Amino acid sequence: xxxxxxxxxxxxxxxxxxxxxxxxxxxxxxxxxxxxxxxxxxxxxxxxxxxxxxxxxxxxxxxxxxxxxxxxxxxxxxxxxxxxxxxxxxxxxxxxxxxxxxxxxxxxxxxxxxxxxxxxxxxxxxxxxxxxxxxxxxxxxxxxxxxxxxxxxxxxxxxxxxxxxxxxxxxxxxxxxxxxxxxxxxxxxxxxxxxxxxxxxxxxxxxxxxxxxxxxxxxxxxxxxxxxxxxxxxxxxxxxxxxxxxxxxxxxxxxxxxxxxxxxxxxxxxxxxxxxxxxxxxxxxxxxxxxxxxxxxxxxxxxxxxxxxxxxxxxxxxxxxxxxxxxxxxxxxxxxxxxxxxxxxxxxxxxxxxxxxxxxxxxxxxxxxxxxxxxxxx
Amino acid sequence: xxxxxxxxxxxxxxxxxxxxxxxxxxxxxxxxxxxxxxxxxxxxxxxxxxxxxxxxxxxxxxxxxxxxxxxxxxxxxxxxxxxxxxxxxxxxxxxxxxxxxxxxxxxxxxxxxxxxxxxxxxxxxxxxxxxxxxxxxxxxxxxxxxxxxxxxxxxxxxxxxxxxxxxxxxxxxxxxxxxxxxxxxxxxxxxxxxxxxxxxxxxxxxxxxxxxxxxxxxxxxxxxxxxxxxxxxxxxxxxxxxxxxxxxxxxxxxxxxxxxxxxxxxxxxxxxxxxxxxxxxxxxxxxxxxxxxxxxxxxxxxxxxxxxxxxxxxxxxxxxxxxxxxxxxxxxxxxxxxxxxxxxxxxxxxxxxxxxxxxxxxxxxxxxxxxxxxxxxx
Numbered sequence: 146x147x148x149x150x151x152x153x154x155x156x157x158x159x160x161x162x163x164x165x166x167x168x169x170x171x172x173x174x175x176x177x178x179x180x181x182x183x184x185x186x187x188x189x190x191x192x193x194x195x196x197x198x199x200x201x202x203x204x205x206x207x208x209x210x211x212x213x214x215x216x217x218x219x220x221x222x223x224x225x226x227x228x229x230x231x232x233x234x235x236x237x238x239x240x241x242x243x244x245x246x247x248x249x250x251x252x253x254x255x256x257x258x259x260x261x262x263x264x265x266x267x268x269x270x271x272x273x274x275x276x277x278x279x280x281x282x283x284x285x286x287x288x289x290x291x292x293x294x295x296x297x298x299x300x301x302x303x304x305x306x307x308x309x310x311x312x313x314x315x316x317x318x319x320x321x322x323x324x325x326x327x328x329x330x331x332x333x334x335x336x337x338x339x340x341x342x343x344x345x346x347x348x349x350x351x352x353x354x355x356x357x358x359x360x361x362x363x364x365x366x367x368x369x370x371x372x373x374x375x376x377x378x379x380x381x382x383x384x385x386x387x388x389x390x391x392x393x394x395x396x397x398x399x400x401x402x403x404x405x406x407x408x409x410x411x412x413x414x415x416x417x418x419x420x421x422x423x424x425x426x427x428x429x430x431x432x433x434x435x436x437x438x439x440x441x442x443x444x445x446x447x448x449x450x451x452x453x454x455x456x457x458x459x460x461x462x463x464x465x466x467x468x469x470x471x472x473x474x475x476x477x478x479x480x481x482x483x484x485x486x487x488x489x490x491x492x493x494x495x496x497x498x499x500x501x502x503x504x505x506x507x508x509x510x511x512x513x514x515x516x517x518x519x520x521x522x523x
Numbered sequence: 524x525x526x527x528x529x530x531x532x533x534x535x536x537x538x539x540x541x542x543x544x545x546x547x548x549x550x551x552x553x554x555x556x557x558x559x560x561x562x563x564x565x566x567x568x569x570x571x572x573x574x575x576x577x578x579x580x581x582x583x584x585x586x587x588x589x590x591x592x593x594x595x596x597x598x599x600x601x602x603x604x605x606x607x608x609x610x611x612x613x614x615x616x617x618x619x620x621x622x623x624x625x626x627x628x629x630x631x632x633x634x635x636x637x638x639x640x641x642x643x644x645x646x647x648x649x650x651x652x653x654x655x656x657x658x659x660x661x662x663x664x665x666x667x668x669x670x671x672x673x674x675x676x677x678x679x680x681x682x683x684x685x686x687x688x689x690x691x692x693x694x695x696x697x698x699x700x701x702x703x704x705x706x707x708x709x710x711x712x713x714x715x716x717x718x719x720x721x722x723x724x725x726x727x728x729x730x731x732x733x734x735x736x737x738x739x740x741x742x743x744x745x746x747x748x749x750x751x752x753x754x755x756x757x758x759x760x761x762x763x764x765x766x767x768x769x770x771x772x773x774x775x776x777x778x779x780x781x782x783x784x785x786x787x788x789x790x791x792x793x794x795x796x797x798x799x800x801x802x803x804x805x806x807x808x809x810x811x812x813x814x815x816x817x818x819x820x821x822x823x824x825x826x827x828x829x830x831x832x833x834x835x836x837x838x839x840x841x842x843x844x845x846x847x848x849x850x851x852x853x854x855x856x857x858x859x860x861x862x863x864x865x866x867x868x869x870x871x872x873x874x875x876x877x878x879x880x881x882x883x884x885x886x887x888x889x890x891x892x893x894x895x896x897x898x899x900x901x
Contacts, residue, residue: 277783402780402792405655405803414780414801423796425783472649473782484650 153219153226154211155182156247160226161349162206164199167229167244173198180230186210214350218324223339225250233257241368241394245347249323252343256314259291260436263370263391265363265384266300267377267409271475272506272516274377274409277401278303279310281374284427286313290436291342293318293370295362296331300376300384305334309341318369319346320354320362327354363387371434372397374424378412385412388421397433399424404474463487467495468504468515475512531597531604532589533560534625538604539727540584542577545607545622551576558608564588592728596702601717603628611635614878614885619746619772623725627701630721634692637669638814638879641748641769643741643762644678645755645787652755652787655779656681657688659752662805664691668814669720671696671748673740674709678754678762683712687719696747697724698732698740705732741765749812749875750775752802756790763790766799775811775872777802813873815839841865845873846882855890 159165159182173196174180185193186206193206218224227234228247235257238244250257264282266274282292282304292308294301296317308315317338321327323346326335338344347365348358363383367373367390375398378384392398398421403410417423422433430436470476470484481492496513499505505513537543537560551574552558563571564584571584596602605612606625613635616622628635642660644652660670660682670686672679674695686693695716697705701724704710716722725743726736741761745751745768753776756762770776776799781788795801800811808814848854848862859870874891877883883891 273782273784401783402788402795402801403782404651405779405781406651410780411803414803417780417795418801423780423792425789425792470650472651473785473788474649474651476651480650480654 149183150216150219152181152183153228154215155186156226156228157215157219157249157349158182158186158206158209158211159228160245160247160249160347161209162202165202165246166242167239167246168242169197169199169202170229170246174230182228212350218350221251223251224323225254227254227257235369237370238365238368241364245365247347249346249348249350250343251323252339252341254343256291256316256342257345257369259314260289260434261291261293261316261370262430262434263293263366263373263387264300264304264376265294265366265373265378265387266375267379267382267384268297268299268301270299270303270377270409271407271508271514273514274300274403275303276516278376279307281376281427281430282307282315283311283313285430286311286315288427288431288436289313290431290434291316293366295320295366296327296335296338296344298328298331302331302334304376305338309337312341314342316342316369317344318362318366319344319348320358322346322348322350322352324350325353359383360386364390367391367396368394370396371436372399372430374399374401374430375413375416375421376401377403377407377409379409380411380415382412385416388416392420398422399430399433401425406474464495464499464504467492468499471505471513471515473515475508475514477510477512481513527561528597530559530561531606532593533564534604534606535593535597535627535727536560536564536584536587536589537606538623538625538627538725539587540580543580543624544620545617545624546620547575547577547580548607548624552608560606590728592702596728599629601629602701603632605632605635613747615748615875616743616746619742623743625725627724627726627728628721629701630717630719632721634669634694634720635723635747636879637692638667638812638876639669639671639694639748640808640812641671641744641751641765642678642682642754643672643744643751643756643765644753645757645760645762646675646677646679648677648681648755648787649785652678652781653681656754657685659754659805659808660685660693661689661691663808664689664693666805666809666814667691668809668812669694671744673698673744674705674713674716674722676706676709680709680712682754683716687715690719692720694720694747695722696740696744697722697726698736700724700726700728700730702728703731737761738764742768745769745774746772748774749814749872749879750777750808752777752779752808753791753794753799754779755781755785755787757787758789758793760790763794766794770798773871776800777808777811779803812876813839813841813869814876815842841869842873842877842882845870846877849883849891854892859891 176197226247227250229239233254262285264278278300286292286308291314292304293316294304305315315338326332363386367387373388373391375384375388388398400413400416400421401424470481478492482489506516508514554575604625605628607617611632640663656678664670664686669692670682671694672682683693693716699705704713713722741764745765751766751769753762753766766776778791778794778799779802848859856870860867
C-alpha cells in the first residue's frame with residue numbers, strides 16, 4: 146500500500162477535532178461525495194464550510210494543520226495512521242457508536258482485524274492470578290487468537306507477555322497518545338508488543354494518560370474483541386467496567402473463579418452470577434467462541450487439559466506436607482500450624498524456604514499462597 | 524408422648540418388609556380404616572390378608588415379628604422409631620415418592636421437621652475446604668438452620684462439627700442401620716450429633732454400609748433439606764449425585780467456587796455452570812432461602828460480618844408480607860404470586876419455610892391456610 150502522507154496527516158488533524166466520530170464524518174463524506182480527509186481540509190475550503198459537521202469540529206478544522214511532531218512521528222516506518230475508511234480499520238470497532246475516525250498504530254496494522262480475545266484484570270493480582278493470565282494468553286495465542294489488553298501492570302502485562310511467549314499476536318490499547326507509554330516501566334514490553342502485533346491508540350499524539358480517557362480505552366478493548374476474559378478483579382474496578390461494556394456490545398464474557406477468601410475473586414464471581422461463563426480451561430473459551438483456530442506448534446498446548454502439574458516433585462517430604470496443607474487458598478502461619486501439627490517455629494522456617502524456592506508467595510496480612518508454576522518452568 | 528412399644532416394634536417389622544413405602548402402606552391403611560401397624564400385623568391377621576399390599580410385602584409380613592435385637596435397641600430412652608403417621612416424621616420426606624414407612628432415630632426426633640440445609644462434599648477435601656465446611660455450618664446453625672449431612676469423612680464430618688460448635692442442630696443420615704456407625708472412627712462424633720440433634724436411618728437395624736444403600740441415603744439428605752451446599756467435590760462423586768437429587772426435588776443448590784488448579788473445585792464449578800448459586804458467604808444462602816432465622820444465643824453470631832443484620836427482630840419482612848397476603852382463607856401459590864408481585868420461586872420457598880416454622884399449613888389441592896396459634900405456643 147502506497148502511503149499518502151498528506152492524506153494521513155489530514156487524518157491526524159481530523160482525529161484531533163472535537164465531536165467528530167465515524168458516524169458524523171461519514172455523513173459529511175457522503176454529502177461531499179469523497180472520502181479524502183485532505184480534500185475536506187485543504188482542497189475544498191468551501192466544501193468544509195458546507196459540510197454537515199458539528200459546529201465545534203468545523204470551528205476547529207478551519208485553518209487547522211498537522212504539527213511538526215505529527216510529521217516526525219509519521220516518518221517512522223512502524224508508525225501508521227488507520228482511518229475508518231481504510232480496510233485495515235477494525236470492523237468490530239467501526240460498527241459501534243462514537244467510533245474514532247482514525248487509529249494510531251505502532252507495529253502491524255494488519256492484525257487489527259484478527260480475531261481477538263481481551264484479557265483484563267487487577268493491576269495488583271496474586272502470583273497465581275498473574276500466572277493464569279500468562280498461561281491462558283500463551284495457550285490461546287498459540288491457537289491463533291490475538292490477545293488484546295491495556296498494557297497496565299498485573300494481569301494486562303502478564304497477558305501480553307504470555308501471547309508474546311507463544312509466540313502469537315497481541316494488541317495493547319492505550320488510554321494515552323501512542324507516543325506516551327504508560328506506565329513508563331512497560332516501555333520495553335511495549336517494544337515487544339510492537340514486534341508481535343500492535344500498540345494502538347485513538348488519542349492524539351502527546352495525550353497524557355488522563356483518568357477520563359480510560360473508559361474510552363476500555364470500551365475500545367471490549368469492542369475489538371470477540372470476548373473478554375476477566376482474571377482477578379475487585380468488585381469496583383476498571384476490569385468490571387470493561388466487562389460490562391463487552392456485555393453491552395454483545396461480546397462473550399469469561400471469568401475465572403477463585404477462592405472465596407481472595408478479595409480479587411469477588412469481581413469474577415459477580416460476573417459469573419450475572420451470566421459470564423465460568424472458565425476453567427482455554428477449551429472453555431475456544432468452544433464458547435466456536436473458534437477452531439489453527440494448529441500452532443506449541444509444546445505446552447497438549448498438556449493444558451490434563452490439569453495441574455505434579456507440584457513439589459522431588460521436594461523434601463516435610464515441605465511437601467506443608468505445601469499440601471497450604472492447598473490452593475491463602476492461609477496464615479497459625480492455620481498451617483493447626484493443619485500440620487508442626488511447631489510454629491518449624492512451619493515458619495519451612496515457609497521461608499518454600500518462599501525462597503518460589504513455591505509460595507507471602508501476601509499482605511501474613512498470609513501465604515501457593516505459586517502454581519507452569520510445567521515449562523517447573 | 525406415651526410410647527406404645529408394641530406399636531413401634533410392629534413399625535420396625537414393617538420397615539423390614541420389601542416393596543413397602545408410604546404410598547403403598549397408606550393405601551392399605553385407608554382400606555383397613557386404621558393407622559396401627561400392630562393391628563395390621565397381629566390383631567387382624569385376616570385384615571393383613573385382605574390388605575392391598577405388594578405380594579412380596581404380604582409374604583414377608585405373614586408371621587414376621589420383632590427380633591430380640593430390635594426389642595433391646597428400642598429400650599434405650601434416646602432411641603426412637605418415627606413412623607410416617609407420626610407428626611414428627613419429616614413433612615418434606617413424606618411428600619416424596621418411595622418414602623420409607625418409618626425412620627430410626629437416635630437423639631431428638633423433634634428436630635426432623637426443623638428447616639435444614641444439607642452440606643456435602645469430598646471425603647478427602649483440602650484443609651481450606653474442611654474449614655469452609657466447618658465455618659459455614661457453624662454460622663448457619665447459629666442462625667437457626669439445622670445442618671444435615673452424611674457422617675462421612677471430610678466435608679460431612681466438618682459440617683456436623685461446625686453445627687455442634689455453634690451450638691446448633693445437626694442431623695446425620697446414615698446409609699447403614701442406625702446401630703452400625705460408618706465410618707467406625709466417627710463413633711464419638713456420632714454421640715455428639717445425638718446430643719445436638721439426631722442420627723437418622725431408614726434401614727433396618729444391623730444393615731451394613733452397602734454401596735447400594737448410599738443413593739437412597741443421598742436422596743433422603745437432599746429431600747429433607749431446603750437446599751444443598753456442595754463444598755469441594757470431584758466431577759464424578761456422590762456429592763454431585765446428592766446435588767442432582769436436590770435439584771430434582773426442586774430444592775435450592777449452592778456451590779462454593781475455588782481455584783481452577785484444585786481438582787475438587789471442578790464438581791462445584793460444574794454445578795454453578797448448570798445453575799447452582801455461586802456461594803461466597805452464608806448471607807448468599809440465607810437470602811436465597813428467604814430464611815429469616817431466629818435469635819439463637821450464640822457468641823459467634825456477631826462476628827459473622829456478612830450475615831443478615833437483624834435476626835432477633837422476629838419474622839422477616841418478606842414473610843410478613845406473604846402472610847398478610849395469605850389472609851385467613853386458603854389460597855394457592857398462584858394467588859399469592861398475584862397478590863404479592865413476588866416471583867413464583869420466591870413465594871414457593873418462602874411458603875415452605877412458613878410451613879416448617881408452623882405459620883401456615885398445606886391443604887389438599889396445593890392450597891395453604893394460616894395457622895392461628897396462641898401466643899403461648901408461638
